[in-house]
Amino acid sequence: MKDSSTSQSLTNMANKNFYYASLSDAIEKVENRDEHVVLYYHGPFNKHIIAEMSRDLREQLAYPTHLGWKVFYVFVELVQNIYFYANEHNIGDKGDPIGVVFVEDKEGVISITTGNVATREAFEAVKDKCEYINQLPHDELRLYKNELLKKAVLDRYAKGSVGLAQIALLSQEKLLLEASLEHNDAFFCITTTIKK
Amino acid sequence: MDSLIIPATEGDFITPEIRFDTSNGVFEISGESFIENTDEFYDPVTDWLDEFLTTSTQNIIFNFKFTYYNSSSSKSILKIMKSLKTYTEKASVEVNWYYPSINEDLRQEGLDYQMMAELPINIYEFEL
Numbered sequence: 001m002k003d004s005s006t007s008q009s010l011t012n013m014a015n016k017n018f019y020y021a022s023l024s025d026a027i028e029k030v031e032n033r034d035e036h037v038v039l040y041y042h043g044p045f046n047k048h049i050i051a052e053m054s055r056d057l058r059e060q061l062a063y064p065t066h067l068g069w070k071v072f073y074v075f076v077e078l079v080q081n082i083y084f085y086a087n088e089h090n091i092g093d094k095g096d097p098i099g100v101v102f103v104e105d106k107e108g109v110i111s112i113t114t115g116n117v118a119t120r121e122a123f124e125a126v127k128d129k130c131e132y133i134n135q136l137p138h139d140e141l142r143l144y145k146n147e148l149l150k151k152a153v154l155d156r157y158a159k160g161s162v163g164l165a166q167i168a169l170l171s172q173e174k175l176l177l178e179a180s181l182e183h184n185d186a187f188f189c190i191t192t193t194i195k196k
Numbered sequence: 197m198d199s200l201i202i203p204a205t206e207g208d209f210i211t212p213e214i215r216f217d218t219s220n221g222v223f224e225i226s227g228e229s230f231i232e233n234t235d236e237f238y239d240p241v242t243d244w245l246d247e248f249l250t251t252s253t254q255n256i257i258f259n260f261k262f263t264y265y266n267s268s269s270s271k272s273i274l275k276i277m278k279s280l281k282t283y284t285e286k287a288s289v290e291v292n293w294y295y296p297s298i299n300e301d302l303r304q305e306g307l308d309y310q311m312m313a314e315l316p317i318n319i320y321e322f323e324l
Binding site for chain 1: 230267270274
């Protein structure tokens with residue numbers, strides 16, 4: 001019978017293998033594309049790194065044009081999701097959450113993708129939210145976002161999806177979710193595109 | 197009450213300028229609100245405002261002049277709007293929402309806040 005620390009370390013090792021296998025797939029997709037990669041990063045996410053990437057992205061986007069503002073907005077919301085919700089860390093269970101982000105300048109659009117490991121349960125929750133958001137017409141999506149915001153004011157601990165709804169509103173495109181599933185873990189990528 | 201003045205900051209993240217001037221009744225939040233922990237920044241601001249709105253009957257003008265805020269900041273903005281709505285029961289409140297002329301999405305946000313807070317809001321554009 002394994003003791004709990006052995007079990008935990010085996011779980012961490014399995015998570016890491018799963019993370020890196022899934023990450024390799026995600027990276028390969030970027031490297032096989034001809035489009036210009038504006039920003040690419042994988043590793044730990046903490047507030048200093050997010051701030052530094054944000055500054056770099058703003059410089060590249062000639063912020064504050066409207067397009068630059070929208071890309072920056074979406075980027076921040078997605079990377080903050082990694083920071084708050086990723087279930088894989090660089091030092092056991094206590095370090096910074098790790099994940100991947102890439103911003104690509106494609107023909108006609110800017111594409112932003114983030115990926116991270118989460119529990120299967122958390123992934124299913126995100127999947128349900130994305131599916132719900134994706135089927136809403138624009139006007140109803142705006143009402144939905146406003147309702148989430150009103151709920152968040154009433155309950156400061158409410159875990160809403162204001163950010164995801166706002167991303168969909170700004171991009172006017174569906175949120176694309178791709179996932180690799182293994183046991184109780186999911187490595188999933190969210191991609192959204194913004195028309196130039 | 198003394199005025200509440202908090203300068204904008206730019207470190208890892210960016211906080212807006214808070215200028216709640218009780219000497220002339222002009223209150224303004226302006227700039228960027230790119231904040232990791234919004235409660236830590238906004239709680240003292242909303243606490244100050246709630247105390248002012250509870251104890252005062254002064255007519256006020258409230259200007260929102262953002263160039264960017266993240267979704268977690270939007271919760272604090274709505275909270276302030278709702279407090280202002282309550283204050284209209286005992287004093288005159290003029291609420292102005294300024295948006296950058298290049299950014300139609302922020303104009304729409306002002307309209308959304310008007311509906312959510314059930315508060316009349318004047319919408320104006322400004323040049324960056």
